[in-house]
Amino acid sequence: MHLKVGQVMTRLTICLYTHNTIEDALALMKEKKVPGLPLLTEQGHIQGMVSKEQILEKGLEGIAPEAKAVNYLTTRFIPVKEETLVEEVWDLPFELYPVLNSQDEITGVISKYQLGLALFQHSELRRQELEAVFDSAHNGILAINKQGIITSLNPAAEKPTRSTRAEAVGKFLTDVIIPTGLLEVVRSGVPAFGVKFQVGRRQYITNRTPIIKNGEVIGAVGVFQDVSEIEKTLQELRSVRHLNDQLKTIVDSSYDGIIICDDQGEILRCNPAVERILGLSAPELVGKHFRELVDRGLFANNIIQMVKKESGPANILERPYADHSLLITGNPVMDEEGEISKIVINIRDMSELLILREALEESKQLSQKYQSEIVELKNNIDPEFNLIVRSPAMEQVLELAQRVSKVDSPVVLIGENGVGKEEIARFVHQHSERKGSPFLKLNCGSVPEELLAQELFGGKSRSGRKSGLLERGHLGTLFLEEIEQMPLSLQSRLLRVMQDKELVPDEGQQALPADVRIIASTGQPLKELVDKGTFREDLFFRLNVVPIKIPALRERREDIIPLIHFFLKQNNKRYSLEKELASDSVELMLNYSWPGNVREMANIIERLVVTAEGKVIKAKEVNFVLYEREQDPERMVSVAGVIPLKDAIDEVEHQLVSLAMEKYGTTVKAAEALGVNQSTVVRKLKKLKET
Template identity: 40%
Template sequence: MNLQDYVTASPVHGHTEEILDCVHNGILAIDTGGVITVCNKAAGHLLSINPEDVIGKKLLKVIDVGQCTLSRVIATGQPEYSLKIKVNGRTMVSNHTPLLTENKLVGAVAVFQDITELERVSSELESVRQLCNRLDTVFGSSFDGIMVTDATSKVVRINKALARLTGLDDSYFVGKPIEDLVRNGIFKFESVTAKALREGRTVTAFQYINPSKKEVLVTASPVYNDDGSVAWMITNLRDITELNQFKEKLRESQMKTALYHAELSQLLKEKIRHETVIAESKEMLKVLDTSIRVAQTDSTILITGESGAGKEVVAQIIHNVSARSKGNFIQVNCGAIPENLLEAELFGYEAGAFTDARKQGKTGLLELANKGSIMLDEIAEMPVNLQVKLLRVLQEQEFYRLGGTKTIKLNVRVIAATNKDLWECVCRGTFREDLFYRINVVPINVPSLRQRREDIIPLVMHFLNSIKEKYQVEKRLEPGALDMLEEYRWPGNVRELKNVIERLVILCEGNTISVQQVAEQLNRSPKRPLKPVVVNGLLPLKDAQEMLEKDLLEMAMNRHKTTRKAARALGIAQSSVVRKLARYNIKSVQQWTTSLDI
């Protein structure tokens, strides 16, 4: 039986249409005139056409010429393969082949294959490939060492940074249990990865790598399967050797900085002592030290102390050594300005705020002190209604001028000063309690001159030099005159001392100021009443004075043992006690010092 007879006798002969409809790929054929002769179901589905409706119709009336090139195949007689076309959101590959019968062109056939899903999968695979490449890049370029282990604790992969940290290539790691790295001495301490795998949680600990002598911070984190079991362990190793070195250098730098600050503070203190304030006593040195330290902040300060003790000088020091030294330093005596004018002076006023007000208004002292400091002396004398406005300035750093509606912002440090007990004023109701707490952030008490007698002689020398420069007059004091100045109680403090010295220089004739002249000046100031001294017989006044002085010195030394305590009991300077002990040959200073040490 020949082939033609076999085909004719075959059971499927005559079922060509059914066979074409069973094919998954779309098949579309045309004759040489461009008329559609074959269109199976798959082609109709892919091209969104009804096969029965298009048979016998021109191809160009059914399909866009850009989507099908069968007409071109008819014209050229050449096949066209793997043509990618898009129809209705679908991506297809089409092969166009000429149809020949007995070597005569009778038409052309197109076979379509839907590759939409394949394109989607291919796109996803490309995305995954790109992601893997990026992850590989991150993995390889990370400065930290990274190690991946499986659920059995075998090392799967390490990056270059880990090899650099350990000084070992991946042959020492990949395929080997993590515990072997500890047993082989690569890691000094317990494996962090093994512990994290065993406990099923992230673990962080320090590790030491023996080959490279590196300190590292290790973090091992588990990656879980869908069922919650550990699939992988990702271990990160960060070199902290340099970090520890930097930490040590930072600590050394901080220590040096603290030392430099201390030295700078000391130099600043010495500079202030020589140029601004006389401070030899430990009490005044403490005030000076506190002033320098608090000057580095913007805290509100309350300076207390008797009148004339030097509160203004301390306030000026705080301003001068602070970051605000380039700004204004404004001093306001709250007790010297009438109550009805104090508000206008402090806060200023707008034009026409009240009768007789300036047409252009006036800038207040607080504004003038902006970016600087303002000292409110005798703050206890401030009226209560102004205390409320001052409290707002301290809390909000803003205020209104008199008659104004615009808020004025401030950047000013307030230094309050008083010679009164402010808390007593609070209890009497003349000073607001909330304002007291607001200004009493850093209290500084300036001791009276009688509490720091070591400063009296240096102050006297300072005032003598100042008067010499001012009046071109040079005077000196007798030793006894210095003792008398040291023993005096100075109720007017430094201000009184300065005035007395200036008066002595101006009024006393000659180049030497005598004891008698000092006594005459000091008698003008009230003295503390003394208990009467009993005299049993008549003797020269000078001898009586020496006998009494000697007895008092011996009594003080026997009772207090040290020259400092004796000086405090006698109300004179320690230097005077030392001189008088030597003068009367009362037990040497060295003996008293030895007695003190014992």
């Protein structure tokens, strides 16, 4: 329903004329409680508008009560009709409007304030009506935003979701209910209609639609209806209206033999399957009593008598030792008085059923196998590796890692710092045939070349010969972090070990077995380094058999909330606390870019659990920790002139590394303060010394 001007205007029975004074005008405005009045000619035509605002613009000291109102007249006005919609007048430019009826007679005035108040009250009423409709709707309604957070849940949706509105709103969808496809609608922007799903024994049909604003998908809404009772009612209605057609269709198309008898056992109808099973045609059966078949030796027992005796279903196995064992089932059909009116006999050839059962059992076992593998990949949390997977992107990574673990090919993990490359490497090792052998790791950028060579290939030490990781990792897995930092001279030696599966410690010495699977990680594509000449092409081709790119946390936002809950639970258990995150705190984290990825999140959650004042971690505490570095005055960098950007970046890096080493003394602490790997600090110091 739309509001019209006539419904909210101030009606006037008297207007101003040219002979009226300012005193008359103000008195009438006060009486009618309006900010202005129309001024008419003696012939009744509107000449203009006189408002309090116009009077006060000339100053109170300049107002003479006996001055004519016409002196304060403005002809800048727009008359509106009583039938005009309020929202149309709201868009007009003036603060006061005269109102005319259908005969163009002045009937009142309306102000911008009245228009705004009317629109607000009307909108509030509509909001209340819509909220009442939403809450009283028979169908369940659930809405989420584009991050997958539940924003609305009506009472009808509480039963199928098994969650109250208070428990659900503000939570991530999959933390509350079994996924209903809404997340896919948000991602794709494509609606889905008439999708059925089941909760317990109840069946529901749902329509899922994206919420679009200014051409962008900002969420999705799912409307679902319990169709269990509806389908039951429709089935009963069809049974009453089309009983004969249904009976014929069922009887004729059933693979099992079906015989329909009256309450005395006379055969009324049978289907073609009976001829196949019993070797008798329909004319030989219809009109006969079932006991005649027993008398002829076709059956050993009279199922009709058994059904009548039990007043319910009866089952019996006929010809148990013959080639075709028959399972005979009799079901009574009751009339309105509860008496048996018909008996439906089902005859099933059990030999065929046994074949189907074997096939079904085989299919079931295969399904269980696949299901266990899917659960293993998608179970969200693998406590052994701290892997949380909800996003399709990470599901693909984990599925690929699972497949790769079954073979022995080298693997290159590509991704930013902190995305979980080591966890994926451990996952591959633990699911491979090498899981009983060592998993060793080495950061190629954290140690100098000579020490790196000794760590990898072994060498002489004060206490004798020291074995290297390639030797100690025989039959196991070696994880080489930052492989791009390995010097070229060592790259050729590593390639030789990978090809020969053996290691020659020193010239002239006997070769040692070194059957080690290499899993390498890098923050940038190795092909680019090959093109620059800083990485051997032959080693690249030997390593890059199976590259796995691990997306940054900001690229798989479905994992953010589950990761938050995982680290929160982990730290609560570690410190014997029961901290919780406020909903707006979770939203802050959801919108954060996480430049340090999962490693940064783990550190931040631990810090919040330890330092938060109350049980509930507030948004302001989260905001301070997330953006603390941005708020730190020491982070301000100033420049005095324009220089090449690369030179400026190098200079700032040199200054930061020098200050960090001067302040903290060790590369480990300096790296922690700078938010980078220790290897990065070592590399920057080396470059600083060279310059």
